Amino acid sequence: MSIADLTGAMGIAAASLYHAFGSKADLYREVLRRYGSGGSISLEEIASAPSSFEAVRRMLDGGIAAVTASGKPLGCMVSSGMLMTSAENAGLAAELKAIRTASRKALERRIARDVKAGVLPAATDAAALARFFATILQGLSVQALDGATATELRAVAAAALRAWPSAPSGLL
Structure with a gap:
């Protein structure tokens, strides 16, 4: 799944995702913490x-x-x-x-x-x-x-x- 797929499914702009998590790697780390x-x-x-x-x-x-x-x-x-x-x-x-x-x-x-x-x-x-x-x-x-x-x-x-x-x- 790409960032575009993810942000599209969430109905948000990529900039919002990056603002919340900083990077794809940081998003992955947060998912790992929850997972x-x-x-x-x-x-x-x-x-x-x-x-x-x-x-x-x-x-x-x-x-x-x-x-x-x-x-x-x-x-x-x-x-x-x-x-x-x-x-x-x-x-x-x-x-x-x-x-x-x-x-x-x-x-x-x-x-x-x-x-x-x-x-x-x-x-x-x-x-x-x-x-x-x-x-x-x-x-x-x-x-x-x-x-x-x-x-x-x-x-x-x-x-x-x-x-x-x-x-x-x-x-x-």
């Missing part, structure tokens, strides 16, 4: 989840709900937004990368806590496991854009969760 509050699990929720498995389950469930919400565009602005962009938007693309990285690192720390506590096997690679589930989450967004339903994506998430390392004492 960030809906559907996905926060860094604090990852850290405070009863287990890393539960954090991942909630992350996938929230992601599926967000990328398939009725009446909203499919996909995810954070997972799919600005993956390939022009030099003029490199700063904004870096901000999105930082958001994705922060989420993955929070999950890595939560997994590492479970490894240290003996909930997960000592050989569990927290970084690789966190990256695996971040990849699944981002892939759900792409699949939603390609037309996958919430039911289909829940089946994918269930398959991914079966890859979770077994707890030494069967605590999961």
